Amino acid sequence: MKKHHQHTYIQNNNPKDIPHWLEDLDFSKGDGLIPAVIQHDITGKVLMVGYMNKEALLKTIHDGVVCFFSRSRQRLWVKGETSSHYLSCVSLSPDCDHDTLLVGVIPQGPTCHFGVESCFFGHHNHSDSLWQLEHTIASRKQSLASDQKHDDDSSSSYTKRLFAGGMEMIAQKFGEEAIEVLVAASLQTPKQMIEEVADMMYHLLVLLKEKDVEWKDVQAELASRSVAKKKS
Numbered sequence: 001m002k003k004h005h006q007h008t009y010i011q012n013n014n015p016k017d018i019p020h021w022l023e024d025l026d027f028s029k030g031d032g033l034i035p036a037v038i039q040h041d042i043t044g045k046v047l048m049v050g051y052m053n054k055e056a057l058l059k060t061i062h063d064g065v066v067c068f069f070s071r072s073r074q075r076l077w078v079k080g081e082t083s084s085h086y087l088s089c090v091s092l093s094p095d096c097d098h099d100t101l102l103v104g105v106i107p108q109g110p111t112c113h114f115g116v117e118s119c120f121f122g123h124h125n126h127s128d129s130l131w132q133l134e135h136t137i138a139s140r141k142q143s144l145a146s147d148q149k150h151d152d153d154s155s156s157s158y159t160k161r162l163f164a165g166g167m168e169m170i171a172q173k174f175g176e177e178a179i180e181v182l183v184a185a186s187l188q189t190p191k192q193m194i195e196e197v198a199d200m201m202y203h204l205l206v207l208l209k210e211k212d213v214e215w216k217d218v219q220a221e222l223a224s225r226s227v228a229k230k231k232s
Helices: 054-063 127-149 158-187 190-210 215-231
Strands: 034-040 046-052 067-070 075-078 087-094 101-107
Touching: 046 054, 046 067, 046 101, 054 067, 054 075, 054 087, 127 158, 127 190, 127 215, 158 190, 190 215
Parallel strands: 034 101
Antiparallel strands: 034 046, 067 075, 087 101
């Protein structure tokens, strides 16, 4: 019986990143190819499915960008080689039968050739909203620096005003929102509590950004605790 292996994180051009489970992969079922399910490493959204042979997989690991084997062209195909919408490879995970790969990526643009994020139309992951909000908050902080450099007025943006006020103001606002969640939990309806939690999450993301911490780092910490709990 084949053993189940945890995912392998990829760092470009590092020979140590060659996963020890590579030789266990069963390419024979697909005549030398295995399906590769491409998943956004932050949001968890499924972006596309392609096929890899062993050479494409090794190239993916070595270069740090996803490479497939094109069945129609009968050659290796680096996703983004014509559009520049590359898929930066972050992690690789074999399935329990070792005949399919889950590939965690950070896309450098739309994945689908129709110019949209995912090839699976209508697929929605609620974590997308959190990631998009985090991205918007980051852009507000970045543009604040430009506003200050050119003496532009940034008062029209609440997010920019928070960053301009620094950690003291951000922490105070987060504390106020956390208290409102507690009040809602005790005295208000579930809908009102949801609204207060949403407000608190927004301020939490601003707080994290001020400390240069990303939400995916929090997710990684939660995941590591879950693994440790299962081992204990």
